[in-house]
Amino acid sequence: MPESRPNVLWISTHDINPHLGCYTGIWPGAEQASTPRLDALAADGLRFDRAFSAAPVCGPSRSAIVTGCFPPAIGTMHMRTRATPPPYVRLLPEYFRAAGYWTGNTAFTDFQLDVPEPTYDALGDHAHWRLRDDPEQPFFMAFHSLITHESQLYLSDEEFARKTPDAQRVEKADVPPYHPDTEVYRTSWRRYLELISQMDHWAGGILDQLEDDRIADNTIVVFWSDHGLGMPRGKRWATELGFREPLIVRWPARITGGTTYAEPVGLMDLAPTMLAMCGLEVPGYMHGSVLIDADGVPRERSGYVVSARDRMGEAEDTSRSIRDRRFRYTRHLHPDRSPMGHTEYPDNLWTWKELRRLFAQEAQQQLAFGEPPSILTDLQRSIVAASKRAPEELYDVEADPHEEHNLAGLPEYAEVQQRLSDALDNWLAETGDLGSRPERELLAEWRPNGRRPETAEPAVEHRDGLVALTCATAGAVIGWTNDPPPADTTADSTADSTADSRSWQLYTAPFVPSAPIWVKAWRLGYEPSPDVPVTAPR
Numbered sequence: 001m002p003e004s005r006p007n008v009l010w011i012s013t014h015d016i017n018p019h020l021g022c023y024t025g026i027w028p029g030a031e032q033a034s035t036p037r038l039d040a041l042a043a044d045g046l047r048f049d050r051a052f053s054a055a056p057v058c059g060p061s062r063s064a065i066v067t068g069c070f071p072p073a074i075g076t077m078h079m080r081t082r083a084t085p086p087p088y089v090r091l092l093p094e095y096f097r098a099a100g101y102w103t104g105n106t107a108f109t110d111f112q113l114d115v116p117e118p119t120y121d122a123l124g125d126h127a128h129w130r131l132r133d134d135p136e137q138p139f140f141m142a143f144h145s146l147i148t149h150e151s152q153l154y155l156s157d158e159e160f161a162r163k164t165p166d167a168q169r170v171e172k173a174d175v176p177p178y179h180p181d182t183e184v185y186r187t188s189w190r191r192y193l194e195l196i197s198q199m200d201h202w203a204g205g206i207l208d209q210l211e212d213d214r215i216a217d218n219t220i221v222v223f224w225s226d227h228g229l230g231m232p233r234g235k236r237w238a239t240e241l242g243f244r245e246p247l248i249v250r251w252p253a254r255i256t257g258g259t260t261y262a263e264p265v266g267l268m269d270l271a272p273t274m275l276a277m278c279g280l281e282v283p284g285y286m287h288g289s290v291l292i293d294a295d296g297v298p299r300e301r302s303g304y305v306v307s308a309r310d311r312m313g314e315a316e317d318t319s320r321s322i323r324d325r326r327f328r329y330t331r332h333l334h335p336d337r338s339p340m341g342h343t344e345y346p347d348n349l350w351t352w353k354e355l356r357r358l359f360a361q362e363a364q365q366q367l368a369f370g371e372p373p374s375i376l377t378d379l380q381r382s383i384v385a386a387s388k389r390a391p392e393e394l395y396d397v398e399a400d401p402h403e404e405h406n407l408a409g410l411p412e413y414a415e416v417q418q419r420l421s422d423a424l425d426n427w428l429a430e431t432g433d434l435g436s437r438p439e440r441e442l443l444a445e446w447r448p449n450g451r452r453p454e455t456a457e458p459a460v461e462h463r464d465g466l467v468a469l470t471c472a473t474a475g476a477v478i479g480w481t482n483d484p485p486p487a488d489t490t491a492d493s494t495a496d497s498t499a500d501s502r503s504w505q506l507y508t509a510p511f512v513p514s515a516p517i518w519v520k521a522w523r524l525g526y527e528p529s530p531d532v533p534v535t536a537p538r
Contacts, residue, residue: 006251007129007219008096008274009210010142011203014058014149015230018246019196022047027244028401029176034168034197037204038223038248044257045221045250046298048291050264052305052323053227055079056235056242057312061226061267063112066092068271068286070306072428072435075442076112077310083112084446084525087475088285091524092271093119094477096140097506099280102132108144116522118479118506130213140274143206147199150230153191154349160191166201167194177402178233178241178379184354188231216252220277223248224267231351232340233383238309238319238330240397251277254296261298264305264323265291287431304420306427310435315341318435322424326398329408329420333436335391340384359384379404392417446525455521455529466510467534471521476529479504480519485531500528512536 022042023030026049054064054071063069063076067089075083091111093103097119104127109115115123122131129139146152152163173189175181203223210216224247228234234241245267249255254277269288276282276290289301309319318333346352362375373381379402382389394408394417407413434442446452456472469478483502507519513536521529 004218004253005138006253006278007138007215008101008140008278009129009206009219009221010140011145011206011221011223012142013145013147013199013203013225015227015235016148016192016196016199016225016246017228017234017241017244018051019193019229020200020246022248023049023246029174032170032173033193035200037200037207038246041203041207041221041223041250042248042258044252045248046255046259046261046292048247048249048261048265050262050305050323050325051224051245051247052243052264052266052307053245054266054268054307056227056237056239056307056309058226059110059112060308060310062110064266064268064288065224065226065270066111067113068092068268068283068288070268070287070308070427070431071112072308072310072433073287073431075434075446077308077435078439079310079312081112081439082114082525083442084452085113086285087523088283089475089524090283090477091115091119092274093140093142094506095275095280095283096278097121098508099278100137102129102137102139104129104131104139104141106143108142108146113524114522116477116479116524116528117500117502117504117520118477118522130209138278145199145202147202148192148195148225150235150346150349152195153188153230153351164194164198167198170194170197177377177404178383179231179351180355180358180376180380182354182358184350185231188351192229192231218253219251220274221248221250222270222274224270226267230349232355236309236312236343236346237339237383238307238321238332240323240328240395240401240403242309243307243321243323249292251296255292256296259298261291262325263301263303264325265289265301266305266307269301304423304427306424308435311439312341313343313345315343317341320424320428320433322420322427323397324420324423326396327416327420328393328395328397328403329417329424330393331421331424332389332391332393335389336387337389338385338387339382339389355380355384359386392421394420452525452527453523454527455523457529457532458519458521460519460532460534463510465512467513467517468510469507469519471529473521473523473526473529476521476523478507478519478521480507480513480517480534481505482515482517485518 018027019033020035022039053061055061057079060071071077074085097103104122170190170193179185228242272282273291321330362373392408395403461468518531
């Protein structure tokens with residue numbers, strides 16, 4: 001393996017837009033954030049100024065990031081689900097491990113897919129590149145922080161203070177026009193910025209460890225968030241606020257510091273980009289594009305990024321959105337449904353409750369007293385409307401960053417609207433859109449008779465002293481371990497049926513086992529196969 005093959009380090013967080021100091025002038029309100037460590041990362045690397053998630057909620061978005069595939073094309077679009085993607089779909093870390101990389105992830109695998117055991121060398125809070133037996137082995141390591149997750153906005157004052165000891169405190173945050181300027185929202189926005197500050201401190205600690213280990217120069221560092229902020233009109237909405245993300249890539253050995261990329265890109269592009277940057281083959285099935293080549297040079301890509309919003313918990317909805325450098329066009333397949341349909345979890349968060357309270361108070365004002373509604377603005381009211389919305393939306397986001405003025409249907413923007421509508425149709429036709437099908441149909445195909453299929457047992461063949469493994473199930477991943485199965489194999493009905501505490505190796509080619517081993521196969525969306533014992537060849 002070439003000594004120059006770079007390490008890959010992902011630092012990701014939840015539920016934020018580009019509210020980092022380095023995005024000042026690029027994203028409204030970014031200047032309010034105190035993020036010296038991530039600002040320095042951008043100054044030393046490449047900042048993407050128009051980056052977008054594939055979905056405005058974590059599971060579908062992260063499925064796109066880890067597979068390089070558009071969620072509606074592989075079945076991972078509904079929040080939550082466990083999909084059965086086409087057999088050719090793989091998780092990105094598997095490609096790295098097959099290429100000789102050590103792979104690790106700090107527990108968070110919210111990909112809408114079960115994760116085969118051989119995907120990672122280390123998975124859990126303990127995972128760290130320092131666990132490698134060989135310090136010269138390249139690694140793919142993903143750190144995920146819950147510091148900025150929406151749930152953290154709503155802690156008690158005492159718990160919030162305990163969890164943000166290193167945050168730069170915010171005296172007053174500007175409340176954007178799409179939110180009412182009430183104490184609830186003023187507090188939420190202050191906390192949002194303070195959580196980002198705390199997350200910046202956490203990210204800085206990881207970067208310091210790279211420097212301590214003297215491997216920063218040959219490590220590709222990528223910082224990203226999964227989707228927009230966890231308040232109404234952000235997370236769960238098919239809006240600029242729901243999809244717009246920070247994305248920073250640093251690679252001192254190849255990328256000139258302080259550079260920027262202005263064209264629209266998708267977080268879905270990360271999987272093919274990481275493979276290309278490391279000199280690995282990029283699978284043709286991936287829908288994402290390579291953004292940076294092995295020399296660290298940014299590539300041109302299509303001028304569009306497509307995103308999707310589907311079922312959120314019990315709230316069934318379908319929206320498709322496309323963004324070019326200037327405009328966002330969104331199509332709602334169910335315009336008769338409220339944009340803020342009831343969803344049990346977020347409806348118990350105080351920003352959701354506050355908006356619904358004000359909307360109800362305004363309705364009382366109008367219905368009981370015959371007064372025109374005046375508590376919310378038209379923009380704020382559109383977020384929580386009981387029903388009915390425009391079937392199509394078009395915004396000039398560069399001129400109208402808060403998407404206040406819908407241009408759809410205006411004659412002077414007819415050409416732009418048609419161009420984006422056609423580009424969206426072309427994308428959906430090329431990639432496929434399972435979101436147009438009833439979910440029950442998909443589940444019936446994925447789980448015949450209500451049960452997931454089982455992956456076939458690996459077939460074992462002894463060839464010239466080597467053990468060769470194959471599996472009849474298309475798309476199966478095969479692993480092997482020296483650890484025997486646990487004595488008690490009784491299934492725990494509360495546990496993930498794919499969970500296994502043994503240490504698994506990824507099978508890539510015939511090999512000589514040093515002792516008796518057990519082999520097993522996994523297929524995404526299937527139950528794993530039973531263990532197959534294998535004795536060492538004589």
